[in-house]
Amino acid sequence: MLVSDSKKMRCVFRSIACNRGTCTADIGGSDDRMVYGGGNTVIILSRTGQSYTATNHLQTTSTVKCTVWVRNKCGAATAAVVFGCEDGTVLLWRPDLDKTPVTLCQHGKSIIYLSSIEHEGSVIVISSGGDSVVMVTRFSAEEKVEPLASLTIPKNGFCLSHSLTTLGGGLLAALATDDSAITLYSISKDGEITSLAKLKGHENWVRGLDFRAPSPDTLILASGSQDNYIRLWRISPHDPTSPEPVVEQPAVEDHTGFKLKETLFELPTGTHRVSVESVLLGHENWVSSVRWMANGKLLSASMDKTLIIWQQDSAGLWTEDVHVGEVGGNNLGLFGAFPSHSSDMVISHGFQGAFQAWIKPDGNAAEAGDGKWRGIPMPGGHFGPVKDLSWAPSGDYLLTASCDQSVRVLSIWRGNQWYEMARSQVHGHDMSCISTLSDNMYVSGSEEKVLRVFQATSTFFKNLSAITGRDMVGAAASENILGAHVPALGLSNKVLTPQDLEGGGRVDHGGTATSKDYDIPYQVAFAPVSLTEPPLEEVLLQNTLWPEVHKLYGHGYEVYQCTASHDGALIASSCKASKQKYAAVLLWETGKWGKVAELVHHNLTVTRMKFSPDDRYLLTVSRDRDWVVWDVPSRSLLAVSPPKSHARIIWDCAWLTDLSFVTVARDKKLRFWNTTGEKTSWTAGVEKVFEQSVTAVDVCPVTGMVGVGLESGDVCVCEGAEERDRVVGCVVGSVNTVQWRPGGRGQLAAAGEDGSVVIVEM
Numbered sequence: 001m002l003v004s005d006s007k008k009m010r011c012v013f014r015s016i017a018c019n020r021g022t023c024t025a026d027i028g029g030s031d032d033r034m035v036y037g038g039g040n041t042v043i044i045l046s047r048t049g050q051s052y053t054a055t056n057h058l059q060t061t062s063t064v065k066c067t068v069w070v071r072n073k074c075g076a077a078t079a080a081v082v083f084g085c086e087d088g089t090v091l092l093w094r095p096d097l098d099k100t101p102v103t104l105c106q107h108g109k110s111i112i113y114l115s116s117i118e119h120e121g122s123v124i125v126i127s128s129g130g131d132s133v134v135m136v137t138r139f140s141a142e143e144k145v146e147p148l149a150s151l152t153i154p155k156n157g158f159c160l161s162h163s164l165t166t167l168g169g170g171l172l173a174a175l176a177t178d179d180s181a182i183t184l185y186s187i188s189k190d191g192e193i194t195s196l197a198k199l200k201g202h203e204n205w206v207r208g209l210d211f212r213a214p215s216p217d218t219l220i221l222a223s224g225s226q227d228n229y230i231r232l233w234r235i236s237p238h239d240p241t242s243p244e245p246v247v248e249q250p251a252v253e254d255h256t257g258f259k260l261k262e263t264l265f266e267l268p269t270g271t272h273r274v275s276v277e278s279v280l281l282g283h284e285n286w287v288s289s290v291r292w293m294a295n296g297k298l299l300s301a302s303m304d305k306t307l308i309i310w311q312q313d314s315a316g317l318w319t320e321d322v323h324v325g326e327v328g329g330n331n332l333g334l335f336g337a338f339p340s341h342s343s344d345m346v347i348s349h350g351f352q353g354a355f356q357a358w359i360k361p362d363g364n365a366a367e368a369g370d371g372k373w374r375g376i377p378m379p380g381g382h383f384g385p386v387k388d389l390s391w392a393p394s395g396d397y398l399l400t401a402s403c404d405q406s407v408r409v410l411s412i413w414r415g416n417q418w419y420e421m422a423r424s425q426v427h428g429h430d431m432s433c434i435s436t437l438s439d440n441m442y443v444s445g446s447e448e449k450v451l452r453v454f455q456a457t458s459t460f461f462k463n464l465s466a467i468t469g470r471d472m473v474g475a476a477a478s479e480n481i482l483g484a485h486v487p488a489l490g491l492s493n494k495v496l497t498p499q500d501l502e503g504g505g506r507v508d509h510g511g512t513a514t515s516k517d518y519d520i521p522y523q524v525a526f527a528p529v530s531l532t533e534p535p536l537e538e539v540l541l542q543n544t545l546w547p548e549v550h551k552l553y554g555h556g557y558e559v560y561q562c563t564a565s566h567d568g569a570l571i572a573s574s575c576k577a578s579k580q581k582y583a584a585v586l587l588w589e590t591g592k593w594g595k596v597a598e599l600v601h602h603n604l605t606v607t608r609m610k611f612s613p614d615d616r617y618l619l620t621v622s623r624d625r626d627w628v629v630w631d632v633p634s635r636s637l638l639a640v641s642p643p644k645s646h647a648r649i650i651w652d653c654a655w656l657t658d659l660s661f662v663t664v665a666r667d668k669k670l671r672f673w674n675t676t677g678e679k680t681s682w683t684a685g686v687e688k689v690f691e692q693s694v695t696a697v698d699v700c701p702v703t704g705m706v707g708v709g710l711e712s713g714d715v716c717v718c719e720g721a722e723e724r725d726r727v728v729g730c731v732v733g734s735v736n737t738v739q740w741r742p743g744g745r746g747q748l749a750a751a752g753e754d755g756s757v758v759i760v761e762m
Contacts, residue, residue, distance in 0.1 A: 008725040009717065012760070012761045014054045014756060014757070016382065017038060017404075018038055020353065023336070024036055024037045024066060024335070025347075026077075026338060027339070027340060030076075033077075035068075035081050039063065040059060040732040041058065041756070042057065050359060052378060053417055058093055059713075063085060065110055065111045066084040066114040067082075068083075068116055069081055069082075071116065073117065073166045076341075079094055080093070080123060081093045082123075083101075083114070084111025088111060090107070091103050092104055092125070105135045107131050111127055112130060113161050113162055114126070114127050115173075122138050123139040124137070124138055124148070124171060125139070126162055126164050128160075128162060128175075132156050134150065134153065134175060135150045153177055157178045159175050159176065159177050160205055161175075162175045163209040163210050165211035165213065167219060167267065167272075168217070170189075170268065171188075172196075173185045174211070174221055174223075176209055180203060180204055181198050181200050182233075184196040184197045184198075184235075184274070186267060197265045197274055199263075199274060201279075204227040206223050207225065207287065207289065209221065209224075219236075220234055222298055224288065224289060229281055230280040230290060230298070231276060232279075235273070236273060238271040262274065262275040280298075282320050283306065285302050285303040286302060288333070289336040291338050294339070296311075297310060299338070302334060307322075324346075324373055325356075334351075352404070356378060358374060358375055360372060375536040377413075377419055377536065382400065382757065384403035385403045385752070385754070386403075387431060388431070388736065388737050389737060389751045390436045390739065391436065395741045396470065398757075401433065402431055402755065404755070405428065406425060407425035407431060407434060407442075407454075408420050408422070409421045413467055420534065420535075421463070424546040425454060432445050432558070433445045435571070437564045437590060441454065445559030446558075448558060449553070449554075451555075452551055453549050457481045457482060458482060466530070466531060467533060483547075484496060484547035493547045493548045494547060494548075495549070528543070552571070552595070556575065556581075558575055560576050568590060570596075570632065572587055572588075572609045572618055577606075580603045581600070583602040585598070585602075585630075599620070599628075599637070601640070602622040602626060608650075608653050610661075613657065613701065616633065617629055617638070618630040622650060625647070625649060626650070627650060639680050645663075648666035648693075651665060651666065651696065652697045654698050654706070656672070656706075659675050659676075660675070662697055664695070666711075669690075670689075670690065671684060672684070672720075686721040688722075692711045692712040693710065694711075695734050696738045698737075698748070699740070701740075702743075704719075705724070707748045711734045713732055714730060715760060730750055730760065731751075731752025731754055732756070735750050735752060736753055745761075746762035747760070
């Protein structure tokens, strides 16, 4: 359960994608807790069996660029997290103890990479930033912050990755800079930083470094580069009697063309040598991350969308042990990966912020070569602002629409864990609005002039029923719709029926079938899959689309908002507008799928529309600071807000009953409006003034509780004009919309400008 500043409300779900970067997520401790940066939030995920749930979070004032667990000299994680932000701040947070993090240092520009270690009772942190400076900071056992050393990269260069360990009782750091070289440094107790050796060999930037200590006086440094290669460097005491030559200058090349170099450096404990132990090639694109596993194997991630676990055989050769990941698809590569404490699981994160995990069913990673590693569901989320959300009328699932150009379907697994069950729409424009018409159909709008209607598939309902253990309302209406796909030369999700996949059509990726809409065969990127647990990322990308069944044309500019009547018979929509003729609200009839009316009054963009509980009236609010009540059957205007009803833009509205409604605006006011029965005359009732602009509102039809979202990210619940409870900092930035879950369950969903979707429960 997520922590919250409320005693009566609790956060039961939070989702947001992992930020893009090679150092934005980490795993640590025997309990395999994960930490990652999502937007401006540091999120802690806790493992229960083979699943993860968000259990803690910390909000910051800037985008989180790096997060790492502090580790001891054996590589095991402690209970402290170090994270760096886009504003150049590096902070230390102990999630089990502190609510407020400790600032360690301040760079002039965004943080690029972090590494840390616990040494002699203190935490040592190395941070590199876009200001070309590398800082070494100590957080002592007395909780004092001490700057130890700093290093400026020549020629305004950058330190792209680094790793920190101990050798001979002192600190040893490896720094990879933008000249494709790796430099070893020693760091003394008094802060003196000394260059020891420069390791050359990579032909492109080194994006990942990690130390391992196979023995007390020997280290192996793994480096992964954008030249697609991984190099293993052995650091060991130098034996003067050894017959092996030591070349202090990079003058030797082997027959493969790789530069081999052995060099010496001095430490207080004696002379050490560095040599290339192995060069590994298995990835077909940039190597973005390398991490040692507890069992001595090496995990690497690449922009070719795969992970490789490397192992050393009895002859000392490093070979591929496990190779997992995606083949094909439209997803981009992986930014990083890390193994669990017991090496029974590996987790990666990629360009779209999704986590992917593979696990050994028996938990024995020593037998990984038998090919039994399998994918398991992982939490995920949007990687762009979430503009709107809508519950299915039954409350069985939640639809969310985001500027990441996707619509996602969320539902419950195992009683209380929310997961993404489908990615029903992947669009070419940023999504702006969504509204459910029924339990198997919704309408959405984006930054185009068209409204699109989508229908759920029979595969979706069968899988959702199997995953949640409940019979799904609306499944019967989708029996003949097996799935959806996007033709090679098309832009819309097309229906796939069981007949489409018969005969020449195959139910595997790359199969062919004959479309009734086209005269030529098309590629079927769809495979009907039976699921008993939430789908994996590759399934979400390819096999969970809903078909587009209707398009609604009529707006002159980009669609801004849409809503459906409770019976699903009507749709109201608006677009961005600066003139009255474009600010008209269009009414669409779902029986004929055509426009039936244009409601003209507002002069600027209509920001929200809501049908009354009996669907007889439509309430619209606008940037022009007016609200209007329309009579739906006659398509006529009934009432207009009195002058100065709100002093600023009205952002949202909601009906309490057929005789009362509420409006919220940038003037920080929540206002109640009532009528005695004459719908042409409405009077202002009580009001509540908040300390921030009010951006979202919804009324629970069962309890009458008013859910409110603020520009500050807080979510409040009011009883009338009296605030009953509040979740402070529910999201970072503005709350774009809130909506109560149908059925009187006391759950309120909120969509944030930071890309988060949060569900709070009374």
